[in-house]
Amino acid sequence: MEDKSYPGWSDESNPAVFTKMPEQPKEKKPGHLSGDQIKKFFHEGFVVVEDFFSPEDLQPCRDAVEKLVDEFAQNLHRKGKIQSLHKDKGLFQRLGAIENEFPGSTILTIKQSRLVQEFKDLWTNERLLNAVEQLIGPNIMGHPVWNLRYKTPQNEATTVPWHQDAAYLENSTYGVLQPAAWIPLLDTNETTGCMEMIVGGHRSGRVGKHTCCWADTWYVILPEDEMSAALGVDMERDRRICPVPYGGMLLLNNLVPHRSLPNLSTDIRWSLDLRWQAPNKPVGFYGIRQGVLMRSAKDPDLKVNWDELQETEKKLYDPDVDEFDTTMPSPWMEKWEITHANRHTARFLEYKLKPWN
Ligand SMILES: O=C(O)CCC(=O)C(=O)O
Numbered sequence: 001m002e003d004k005s006y007p008g009w010s011d012e013s014n015p016a017v018f019t020k021m022p023e024q025p026k027e028k029k030p031g032h033l034s035g036d037q038i039k040k041f042f043h044e045g046f047v048v049v050e051d052f053f054s055p056e057d058l059q060p061c062r063d064a065v066e067k068l069v070d071e072f073a074q075n076l077h078r079k080g081k082i083q084s085l086h087k088d089k090g091l092f093q094r095l096g097a098i099e100n101e102f103p104g105s106t107i108l109t110i111k112q113s114r115l116v117q118e119f120k121d122l123w124t125n126e127r128l129l130n131a132v133e134q135l136i137g138p139n140i141m142g143h144p145v146w147n148l149r150y151k152t153p154q155n156e157a158t159t160v161p162w163h164q165d166a167a168y169l170e171n172s173t174y175g176v177l178q179p180a181a182w183i184p185l186l187d188t189n190e191t192t193g194c195m196e197m198i199v200g201g202h203r204s205g206r207v208g209k210h211t212c213c214w215a216d217t218w219y220v221i222l223p224e225d226e227m228s229a230a231l232g233v234d235m236e237r238d239r240r241i242c243p244v245p246y247g248g249m250l251l252l253n254n255l256v257p258h259r260s261l262p263n264l265s266t267d268i269r270w271s272l273d274l275r276w277q278a279p280n281k282p283v284g285f286y287g288i289r290q291g292v293l294m295r296s297a298k299d300p301d302l303k304v305n306w307d308e309l310q311e312t313e314k315k316l317y318d319p320d321v322d323e324f325d326t327t328m329p330s331p332w333m334e335k336w337e338i339t340h341a342n343r344h345t346a347r348f349l350e351y352k353l354k355p356w357n
């Protein structure tokens, strides 16, 4: 018997939202995807677009990450958590060395999640928004969930198990197309830990029953047998490992199941994931942040007001908590059955009782 008692469970099914291509822009614009690429996005649930970004688009992000890591190291050093600043190490090594000296550093960097100007520029990159317009139409809002991922070598906390992105958000988004661009800052492949996708896993228009949490992480999991039963996919036939070279991106929708593979290399696999959706639909981020309008058909000169992304009074984390706390209490922990409790779920239960929730 299907257990319907978890708040995340829904028998809603919205296949057309995720499989039907919208009307295409009349005029051809820089960055536009080919007809085949758009068809692939809607039919397979994702598409790898190689050679999309120039080094001028991505180098500022690499530099910004380097600066963020430097500031992070300086802070740990000042507070006596690390003895060495590891300044001799470059972008692909330094955070790994810091993590070795002060385990949990990788998690602390995510919790900071600072949206610096360079990431804003990439998110609103003209050519990228032209491509997004082909997927969702001319009114475009940036979705409040974005990540800089720093997959340090052999680190469990950054190996994301099978999931549909919708499982992390409120049920009100189960029928909202929210395309994501996954943009690596180096060549990614099976060794550095690229993504693995389930071709066509979005076609049923459903969200499978996820559970929480995987190992010592805050991630939800879509078990393989549930994926086959609920979404009608064949785990052996439909899985695809998706290497994405530097300069390329993987575009995916929020119902296609995917996971990220472990990083077996000695380099950090840095990537950014950015999302968009139509502005008149719910973003489903638990009232923590709203979206930010990036394009409006009515107002071609729209200036992006980044203040729209500011956190509301609801916080993801306790503002007074120890800055070196490495737990990630997360709102989706309430959506799914906790089949594996850990320090993150324990902290979530504790936080729920706090006044800002
Ligand atoms: O980058 C990863 O390891 C996982 C990314 C992911 O699941 C996403 O961007 O939706």
Ligand SMILES: [Fe+2]
Pocket: 163, 164, 165, 258
């Ligand atoms: Fe994801």
